[in-house]
Structure formats: C-alpha cells, structure tokens
Amino acid sequence: MSDAATNTENSPTTGAEMAKAYSHEAVEAHWYDWWWEQGYFTPGRHSPKGPYTIIMPPPNVTGELHMGHALTNAVEDVLIRWRRMQGYDALYLPGEDHAGIAGQYVVEKELAQEELSRHDLGRERFVDRAWDWMNRYRPRIRYQLRRLGASCDWSRECFTMDPGPARAVRVVFKRLYDKGLIYKGERIINWCPRCMTTLSDLEVENEEEAGFLWTIRYPVAGDPNEGILVATTRPETMLGDTAVAVHPDDPRWQSLIGKEVILPIKQRSIPVVADDEVDLEFGTGAVKITPGHDPLDFEIGRRHSLPTLNILNLDGTLNENAGSYTGQTVSEARRGVVSQLEREGYLVGVEEHTHSVPHCERCGSVLEPIVSDQWFVRMPPLAEPAIEAVRSGRIRILPERFTKVYYHWMENIRDWPISRQLWWGHRVPVWYCDNGHRFASALETVPACEVCDSSNVWQDTDVLDTWFSSGLWPFSTLGWPDHTPDYDYFYPTSVMETGYDILFFWVARMIFQGLENTGEIPFHTMYLHGLVRDEHGQKMSKTKGNVVDPLVLADRYGSDALRLALATNSSPGNDQKFSDQRIEQAAHFANKLWNAVRFVLSYGGAEAAGGRQAALEVQDQHSPLANRWIISRFSRTVEEATRMLESFQLGEAGRLLQDFVWSEYCDWYLEAAKGALRSDDPQAREATLQTARLVLDGILRLLHPYMPFLTEELWQHLHGWPSRDESLPVDSRSIMKAEWPVPLGIDEEAESSFNTVIEAISRIRNARAEAIKDAPDNQKGETAKRRIEAIVVGGASTAMLRREADTLTRLAQLDPNKLSIVESLPPEQRPDKAVTLVMGEIEVLLPLAGLVDLDAERKRLQTEAEEAKGEISRAEALLSNEQFRVRAPAQVVDKERAKLAAAQERLAKLEERLLQF
RNA sequence: GGGCGUAUAGCUCAGUUGGUUAGAGCGCACGGUUCACAUCCGUGAGGUCAUAGGUUCGAGUCCUAUUAUGCCCACCA
Numbered sequence: 002m003s004d005a006a007t008n009t010e011n012s013p014t015t016g017a018e019m020a021k022a023y024s025h026e027a028v029e030a031h032w033y034d035w036w037w038e039q040g041y042f043t044p045g046r047h048s049p050k051g052p053y054t055i056i057m058p059p060p061n062v063t064g065e066l067h068m069g070h071a072l073t074n075a076v077e078d079v080l081i082r083w084r085r086m087q088g089y090d091a092l093y094l095p096g097e098d099h100a101g102i103a104g105q106y107v108v109e110k111e112l113a114q115e116e117l118s119r120h121d122l123g124r125e126r127f128v129d130r131a132w133d134w135m136n137r138y139r140p141r142i143r144y145q146l147r148r149l150g151a152s153c154d155w156s157r158e159c160f161t162m163d164p165g166p167a168r169a170v171r172v173v174f175k176r177l178y179d180k181g182l183i184y185k186g187e188r189i190i191n192w193c194p195r196c197m198t199t200l201s202d203l204e205v206e207n208e209e210e211a212g213f214l215w216t217i218r219y220p221v222a223g224d225p226n227e228g229i230l231v232a233t234t235r236p237e238t239m240l241g242d243t244a245v246a247v248h249p250d251d252p253r254w255q256s257l258i259g260k261e262v263i264l265p266i267k268q269r270s271i272p273v274v275a276d277d278e279v280d281l282e283f284g285t286g287a288v289k290i291t292p293g294h295d296p297l298d299f300e301i302g303r304r305h306s307l308p309t310l311n312i313l314n315l316d317g318t319l320n321e322n323a324g325s326y327t328g329q330t331v332s333e334a335r336r337g338v339v340s341q342l343e344r345e346g347y348l349v350g351v352e353e354h355t356h357s358v359p360h361c362e363r364c365g366s367v368l369e370p371i372v373s374d375q376w377f378v379r380m381p382p383l384a385e386p387a388i389e390a391v392r393s394g395r396i397r398i399l400p401e402r403f404t405k406v407y408y409h410w411m412e413n414i415r416d417w418p419i420s421r422q423l424w425w426g427h428r429v430p431v432w433y434c435d436n437g438h439r440f441a442s443a444l445e446t447v448p449a450c451e452v453c454d455s456s457n458v459w460q461d462t463d464v465l466d467t468w469f470s471s472g473l474w475p476f477s478t479l480g481w482p483d484h485t486p487d488y489d490y491f492y493p494t495s496v497m498e499t500g501y502d503i504l505f506f507w508v509a510r511m512i513f514q515g516l517e518n519t520g521e522i523p524f525h526t527m528y529l530h531g532l533v534r535d536e537h538g539q540k541m542s543k544t545k546g547n548v549v550d551p552l553v554l555a556d557r558y559g560s561d562a563l564r565l566a567l568a569t570n571s572s573p574g575n576d577q578k579f580s581d582q583r584i585e586q587a588a589h590f591a592n593k594l595w596n597a598v599r600f601v602l603s604y605g606g607a608e609a610a611g612g613r614q615a616a617l618e619v620q621d622q623h624s625p626l627a628n629r630w631i632i633s634r635f636s637r638t639v640e641e642a643t644r645m646l647e648s649f650q651l652g653e654a655g656r657l658l659q660d661f662v663w664s665e666y667c668d669w670y671l672e673a674a675k676g677a678l679r680s681d682d683p684q685a686r687e688a689t690l691q692t693a694r695l696v697l698d699g700i701l702r703l704l705h706p707y708m709p710f711l712t713e714e715l716w717q718h719l720h721g722w723p724s725r726d727e728s729l730p731v732d733s734r735s736i737m738k739a740e741w742p743v744p745l746g747i748d749e750e751a752e753s754s755f756n757t758v759i760e761a762i763s764r765i766r767n768a769r770a771e772a773i774k775d776a777p778d779n780q781k782g783e784t785a786k787r788r789i790e791a792i793v794v795g796g797a798s799t800a801m802l803r804r805e806a807d808t809l810t811r812l813a814q815l816d817p818n819k820l821s822i823v824e825s826l827p828p829e830q831r832p833d834k835a836v837t838l839v840m841g842e843i844e845v846l847l848p849l850a851g852l853v854d855l856d857a858e859r860k861r862l863q864t865e866a867e868e869a870k871g872e873i874s875r876a877e878a879l880l881s882n883e884q885f886r887v888r889a890p891a892q893v894v895d896k897e898r899a900k901l902a903a904a905q906e907r908l909a910k911l912e913e914r915l916l917q918f
Numbered sequence: 919g920g921g922c923g924u925a926u927a928g929c930u931c932a933g934u935u936g937g938u939u940a941g942a943g944c945g946c947a948c949g950g951u952u953c954a955c956a957u958c959c960g961u962g963a964g965g966u967c968a969u970a971g972g973u974u975c976g977a978g979u980c981c982u983a984u985u986a987u988g989c990c991c992a993c994c995a
Contacts, residue, residue, distance in 0.1 A: 189993095207992090214995085231995080232995065233995060234995065235995085238995095246995095278993080279994095279995085280994050280995080282994080283994045283995065284994085284995065287995095288994095288995050289995075290995095291995095295993080295995075296993045297993040297994085297995075298993085298995080299993090300993075356994085356995085357992095370993095402922065402923075403922090405921075405922075406921075406922070406990070406991085409920095409921070409922095409990095409991070410990095410991075413991085413992085501990095502989095502990095504990095505990095505991095536930085538988090569932095570930085570931075570932095570943095571931090571932095572931090572932070572933090574923085575923080575924080575931095576923095576924095576988090576989090577930095577931085578930065578931085580930080582929095582930080582943080582944060583930080583943085583944095585944090585957075586943055586944075586957095588957070589943095589957045589958090590957095591957090592955070592957050592958090593954090593955065593957080593958085595954090595955080596954040596955035596957095596958090597954065597955080598954085599954050599955080600954030600955080601954085602954090603953095603954070645934095648934070650934075652932075653932075653933085653934095656932070656942070656943095659942095660942075667954085667955085668959085671954075672959095763960095763961090766960060766961065767960095767961060767962085769949095769960090769961085770948075770949070770960070770961040770962070771961085771962090773948075773949055773950095773961085774948060774949080774961090774962090781948085781949070782949085782950085784949090785949055785950060785960095786950085811952090814952095814960095868939090871939085872939075875938085875939080876938095879938070879975085879976085882975055882976090883975085884974095884975035884976090885938095885975040885976070886975085887975075888974090888975050888976085889937065889938095889975065889976075890937080892937090893937050893938080893976090896937085896938095897937095897938080
C-alpha cells in the first residue's frame with residue numbers, strides 16, 4: 002500500500018470509508034506484489050514438517066475466470082495458507098491448460114471475424130495464431146489469480162504445452178504404446194461434423210428430444226407379399242443398412258432368419274440375422290442394422306461379419322453411397338427418404354417418440370457415429386490398479402459418496418479414444434516412414450526411422466485429447482520424467498481439489514496415469530467441490546447470460562469478502578447458490594473486523610505490542626474475568642477450527658471463526674473490556690489491552706487463509722508495520738508466515754463464571770425490552786434510556802458478581818448507584834413490585850414499578866414456572882428410565898441430573914416469588 | 919433402465935463418529951444518534967427437521983418404503 006494510503010492522519014476511520022477511499026484492487030495488488038517479492042509463495046524443501054503440495058487445476062486459456070475458478074482457488078488457497086502457517090513447505094503450483102478443442106474453437110471464432118478459416122492459414126500458421134492467443138490470454142489469467150489472492154508459486158508456473166509437460170506427454174505415450182496399452186484401430190466413434198473431430202463419450206451431451214419412430218416394411222426377397230417391419234428413429238441411415246436383426250426367440254420373425262430382404266430405395270438384398278441384443282419388446286422387434294452409423298449395429302455387424310457401409314462425409318452431409326441423396330444434410334435426407342418411402346408404399350406407420358440425441362459438448366452440433374481409424378488407450382488393465390488405490394484407502398476421495406461413482410465408472414470403463422482431428426494440441430508422437438514402419442517416439446522431432454533408418458519420416462497428423470496431458474498434470478508439472486528435486490520432494494501431492502463435474506474427465510485419468518507412469522498415487526486426497534450456481538439455482542452459462550464475473554465482485558466488495566463468501570457458504574460436494582446478499586454479508590464481516598482492530602489500536606496502538614508471552618503473563622487470577630474467559634474461548638475456537646480444517650470442513654471452520662469474532666470477541670469481550678480499558682487501574686488496563694491484542698492477533702491469523710489481504714493489512718497495523726522494517730527477518734514481516742495459532746489454555750471456571758454474567762445481562766436486557774414494549778408510546782424512549790435499579794441475589798457467586806459489577810452495570814444499563822449485590826435476601830426485605838429473574842442460584846430483582854404491568858409480570862412468572870415444570874418432568878422421566886441410566890454415557894446422565902436440579906431450583910424460586918402476587 | 923444427491927424458520931442454507939427444548943445470515947417486529955462499527959447495537963416472533971414405518975434408553979442424524987425435486991451414468995433401434 003502506498004504511504005498516502007496508510008498515512009494515519011488521513012486514514013479513513015471505518016472499513017466502509019476505506020472501501021470508498023481506496024479501490025480494493027490497489028490495496029490487494031500492493032500486498033500481493035509484496036508477498037511475491039518477499040518470496041513467500043516459493044517454498045523451500047527443508048521444513049521438518051515436510052511438503053504440502055497442491056497443484057492448481059489449470060484453467061483453460063480460453064477466456065475469463067468464472068465463479069467456479071474463484072471457488073476452486075479460494076478453497077485451495079485456504080488449505081495452502083493454513084498449512085504454510087503450520088510450517089509445511091507449502092507448494093501451490095499454478096498453470097494453464099491449452100484446452101484442445103475449446104482452444105481451437107476460440108481461435109477459429111476470432112479468425113471468423115476476419116472472415117478466415119483455419120484452412121485459409123494452413124496448419125502451421127494456425128498453430129502460430131493459437132500460440133498468439135495463448136500468449137495474450139495467459140497474462141489475463143495470471144492477473145485474475147492474483148486478484149483472488151492465490152498464493153501460488155509463479156516461478157514454477159506451467160502451461161500444458163510447455164516443453165516439460167509436452168515431453169511428459171510423449172514419454173507417456175511411448176511407454177503405453179510400447180506396452181501395447183495404446184493402439185490404433187477402426188471403431189465406431191462420436192464424430193462432430195462442425196469441429197471435424199472425434200470425441201470421447203464424455204464429451205457427448207445426450208439430450209432427450211421429441212422425434213418420430215417410423216415403421217418401414219422391408220419386403221422378403223423373391224416374395225414381395227411377405228416382409229419384415231423395422232422401426233427406426235433415423236430413417237435416412239437405411240441407406241447404409243447391411244442387414245436386419247431379430248431376436249432368435251422371436252416367434253414373429255423366426256421364419257425369416259437367414260433369409261434375404263430387399264432394402265427399399267436402394268433395392269439391395271440384405272440378410273436377416275438373429276442376435277440376442279435385439280430387444281423383443283421394442284418397436285416391431287426387428288432392427289435395421291447400420292454398422293457404419295450406430296454403435297450397437299456396429300457390434301452386431303462385427304458378430305455377423307456384415308459389411309460396413311459409410312454413407313456420411315466428414316462434414317455431416319451424405320456421401321456418394323447415398324445415391325440420389327448425395328450431398329444432402331442428414332435432416333434433408335431424412336425428409337426425402339421418408340417421403341420416398343411413403344410414395345413407394347414402404348412406410349407402414351409413424352408415431353411420436355422421444356429419444357436421446359448426442360450433441361457436441363463444445364459446439365452443440367448433433368454428433369454422428371461413424372467408423373474411423375483412431376488411437377485408443379486400452380483401459381481395463383489401467384483401471385484395475387486405479388480402483389485398487391481408492392479401495393485400499395491410499396487415495397481418499399471426499400466427499401466419500403463420490404467413491405461409488407468413481408468405482409462404477411472405472412469398473413465399466415471402455416477404451417479411451419485419444420486422437421483428435423485438430424490442429425491445436427499435442428501431436429500424436431507416432432512416426433511413419435516410407436518403408437511402411439510405424440513407431441512412437443519421445444523425441445520432439447525424429448530425424449530417421451527407428452527401424453530402417455530411412456530419413457523420409459513424417460509424424461501422425463492428429464493431436465491428443467486435451468485430457469491426456471491433463472492426466473499427467475500432478476507430475477508433469479514437477480519435472481517428471483526426470484527425477485528433479487521438486488518431483489522427488491513434492492510428489493505425490495497432498496490434495497487435488499476440483500469440481501465433481503470433472504471426476505471422470507480428469508480425476509480418474511490422473512489416478513491411472515499417475516499409478517502407471519510414476520508407480521505412485523498422484524495425490525493423497527481428492528477433494529471435490531460443488532458447482533456455483535446463480536441465485537435461482539441455475540447453472541451459470543454465457544448463453545443464459547447469468548454469468549457473474551468474480552473480479553467485478555472483488556472490485557466491489559473486495560477479494561476477501563468474495564473468498565470468505567465462497568468458502569463458507571457451502572458444504573463439501575454440494576452446489577451453492579450465489580447471490581449478492583451472500584457477499585454483502587462477508588463484506589460486513591470484513592468491516593466488523595476492521596473496526597475491532599481500530600478499537601483495540603485506539604487504546605494502545607501498535608507500540609503496546611508485547612507479544613504473546615507478555616500477554617499471557619498478565620493472565621492471572623487478578624486479571625478481569627472477561628480476559629480469562631476470552632482466552633479460554635479463543636483456545637476452544639482454535640482447537641475446533643483446526644480440527645475442522647483437518648477434516649476439510651472449510652465452511653464450518655469459516656463460520657465458526659466469524660461467529661467467534663462477532664458474537665464473542667466483539668459483542669461480549671470488547672464490550673466488557675471497555676470497563677478495564679477505561680479504568681484507573683493500570684494493571685487491569687494493561688492486562689486487558691494485552692489480552693485484547695493477543696486474541697485479536699490470533700483471530701487475524703485464524704482468518705488469514707480466508708481473508709488474506711485484510712488480515713495482512715490489519716496485522717501490520719497491529720504490529721507496527723513489520724513489513725517496513727528491513728532489520729526484521731523476512732519471515733517475521735508478514736502474517737502469511739506467522740504461526741498458526743495454538744490453544745492458550747481452557748479455563749473452565751472463568752468460562753462458567755462469565756457465562757453467569759452473560760446470562761444475567763441478557764435476562765435484564767430482555768426484561769427491559771419487555772418493559773419498553775409495554776410502556777405507552779410516549780414513554781418508550783424514556784424507558785429505553787433509563788438506567789435502572791437492581792438487586793442481585795448472588796448466593797455463592799456474590800463475590801464474583803461484585804468484581805464484575807462494572808460489566809454488569811454497563812452492559813445491562815443499570816444504575817451503578819442503585820445496584821446492590823447480596824448473598825441472600827429474606828422475603829420480607831424484597832421489594833413489593835419487582836420483576837424477578839431467576840437463573841440457577843442467582844436471582845435478579847428489578848423494581849420496575851410503574852413500568853411493568855403487574856398482571857403481565859405474574860403471567861410471565863407463571864409461564865416460566867410452567868416451563869420449569871415441563872423441564873422437570875421431562876428430565877425426571879428420562880432419569881427414571883433405568884435403561885437410560887444404564888446405557889447412556891455417564892456424562893450425558895450427569896448433564897441431565899444437573900439440568901433437573903437447576904430446573905427444580907428455578908421452580909422453587911419462581912413459586913416463592915409468585916406467592917407475593 | 920440403473921446410481922447418487924437434496925427436502926430443516928418467510929428466503930438462502932449449516933448441522934461428520936445418534937445424546938435428548940434444533941442454529942446462522944437475510945427478511946420481519948419493537949427499541950436505540952452509548953466516544954470501534956447504522957456495512958451498527960439490544961430484544962423478540964418464527965421450525966410436528968418432506969411423509970409413513972422401523973432400530974435404539976435416546977433419531978434432524980441410522981435402516982426401509984413413499985412423495986417431490988435435481989444431477990450423473992447407460993448401445994432401447
């Protein structure tokens with residue numbers, strides 16, 4: 002932050018003013034750049050705690066980061082910053098993905114604006130153009146990650162097309178190729194006529210669409226009066242039919258098995274075959290077989306040695322095998338074929354029918370199944386160890402329910418088509434020579450054939466599925482296949498974190514690639530988060546126009562608010578709806594924190610910094626009760642928050658911390674501390690100031706993973722700007738490198754005593770509010786302002802309450818001159834008309850005569866007595882149950898006994914009091 | 919056709935080894951210009967935890983079924 006921005010004289014006084022006075026962007030950029038300059042993001046390799054590694058899922062270099070990225074980075078950065086503070090060598094390795102088909106798509110779109118196609122440029126110039134795009138957009142991604150506060154090590158940044166990862170791709174390909182786990186073969190694949198490439202099943206989006214089911218009659222050869230009825234949703238594919246299949250047991254068609262039928266339009270003779278896969282129930286029970294354009298037909302065709310007839314060009318139009326339909330689109334041909342069938346009397350019927358239609362995930366075009374020669378990864382042998390790694394617990398998938406999804410997919414896995422007919426991506430590292438040899442090579446360029454040494458060699462023209470390189474990401478980023486120091490130290494990684502929507506695409510592939518190629522698991526824990534949806538629960542998408550730009554939110558509310566909102570408003574694996582209200586809430590919290598720091602600083606400033614030791618030394622029995630209470634509460638919070646982070650309950654931990662800060666530290670502790678801070682007793686003042694600072698320092702550190710910028714700014718204020726002190730060791734200058742807080746000790750007695758004070762104050766405030774409500778309108782204001790008289794009957798707590806009289810007086814708005822605290826009070830000394838608050842051994846009498854309706858007060862006491870009775874009978878019933886006493890843990894039973902005793906005591910006092918009405 | 923998730927206060931959602939009168943934020947009602955904060959403070963109303971069974975001394979939490987809703991997977995032409 003610039004000096005102008007931190008000049009205390011011109012300093013804004015509230016977080017709100019600060020937000021107005023300075024752009025979040027400037028403050029955040031200041032700290033981010035400074036952290037980077039200090040070297041905080043770059044871990045060493047020598048911590049006694051060892052490494053903690055998260056490899057960032059590389060965002061596609063195809064555009065802007067969206068809310069999903071913001072969530073991913075918030076979650077990952079929370080984990081990294083927390084572990085870094087715990088002393089691990091925490092590596093958060095950033096990178097970007099070349100995005101294969103998506104990357105090519107955006108570049109083509111840009112070209113289209115210049116009325117050019119990639120073919121106008123040719124492959125080489127197109128790839129140059131793609132690199133140009135990447136180089137323009139990568140800085141944008143980097144900038145966005147910085148804005149989000151991602152504490153990643155830019156010195157290790159990777160791009161999937163960098164030389165290192167590219168070599169890893171070739172090495173892996175060659176390995177699998179040489180082991181026979183990658184092969185080339187003719188299979189039926191999904192073809193996108195727009196993108197002009199093969200797609201894997203995962204890249205297909207099936208959509209239910211309304212269509213028709215046509216019934217067509219294929220006459221029996223030589224016996225035109227007989228025929229077989231076939232049902233189809235895609236009649237135009239009949240042009241490629243090479244058989245009709247029926248179920249072997251189907252009585253309707255059994256007599257025709259083995260006979261020939263005439264394919265209408267083409268007037269070609271095709272056989273009727275019997276196959277178990279045919280569903281007796283569906284349609285007419287007879288299926289036209291088009292091995293060239295239907296996956297099931299392809300299988301049946303193979304089983305029966307049927308010829309495969311391809312009727313489509315690669316652009317989706319019909320080819321010369323379609324006769325008079327050549328050159329038409331599929332839908333044109335469909336209309337034509339149907340009307341021709343109708344004209345010629347082959348169409349028997351048509352009915353409405355919804356069926357699922359495959360679309361290209363990227364461009365939305367209807368996909369065509371075609372038979373094509375492609376590269377495949379043989380999956381079953383690779384899937385087996387990948388399943389085992391999860392089953393044995395070596396890899397943990399969170400939330401656990403996703404393990405079932407993972408198993409199901411892995412156990413039914415099919416070979417993975419990895420070649421894409423694109424220009425942008427990793428070239429298939431397979432080479433051919435003029436003598437007909439073929440081999441895979443890990444070299445970027447191959448001078449000669451490995452077999453015959455011919456220098457006339459050329460490389461396969463296809464590129465690899467982008468997920469092929471993504472699958473290597475956990476180790477290709479660390480220098481593999483070389484045993485670099487980074488690879489040896491940081492691999493296997495600790496946590497991989499991503500959305501559940503890419504469990505198959507990415508997670509599954511990283512697991513089998515890691516196991517196969519490195520012999521180790523790629524990560525210990527797989528943490529899956531949910532989707533960020535809009536406020537109506539809709540998926541955000543550009544076409545819907547409901548996309549929220551995280552950076553716009555960061556500008557308006559601050560990155561800290563954005564991160565906190567994203568990280569705390571969800572639970573693992575579940576989608577979250579995101580609305581402005583959520584982030585406003587987080588921004589309010591940031592403001593609250595700012596003000597708490599401002600308050601504490603106003604009583605001592607940074608110069609009072611005595612450190613933890615000094616603060617703890619003033620923590621003795623003479624310290625005000627609130628100090629001991631907040632230290633104890635803080636300790637519990639540290640324990641709880643740490644436990645939650647360890648079990649990946651980031652949302653719960655974040656909420657716990659906010660709650661502690663707001664409801665306990667600010668609402669109770671700081672309010673109570675005002676007494677001591679403003680008192681004449683230097684000892685109490687010092688103890689309280691030190692405690693307030695100590696806990697505040699701990700709060701900032703606990704919150705730092707969630708709100709890095711604000712906590713750094715405030716921590717600097719609190720500690721007298723160590724960031725500007727060149728004489729300090731580098732690691733002492735920032736909250737980023739401060740130690741994760743440890744519990745300072747639980748003080749049961751202080752907690753219970755202060756709880757009594759809290760309860761007394763709450764009950765008095767409550768009674769006062771009731772009185773205000775009952776008061777006539779013109780007296781409400783006066784009643785609200787009035788300091789009231791109180792008699793506190795304290796029993797054994799009398800001494801404690803006397804010591805806390807100031808807190809009681811101020812927070813309950815009592816009149817300090819009319820407060821009496823006594824151990825006991827005989828009935829005859831009790832004021833006649835007083836509200837009586839009964840709580841355990843303590844009673845508070847508020848002579849609110851004239852303010853309170855006595856009938857109402859009697860009713861209130863009666864209601865309370867009824868409640869106490871209810872509680873008593875409930876507890877008695879429970880405790881009289883022998884099973885409960887025997888089987889429930891002693892702790893629970895004791896708790897119930899205590900509750901019963903308390904309720905009985907309360908009831909006795911209430912009844913005694915009621916006698917006076 | 920399989921599998922998974924969700925159903926808790928008016929709204930959005932927490933609630934991880936089952937412990938006994940269920941929490942938050944927002945909204946709502948009443949009051950408050952207290953020298954950290956009106957992006958605030960105090961008080962309050964509001965829930966048969968989808969329904970029906972079951973297990974258990976005890977169920978929002980475990981089991982079964984049902985309903986609603988969402989998602990994933992799948993070669994019914």
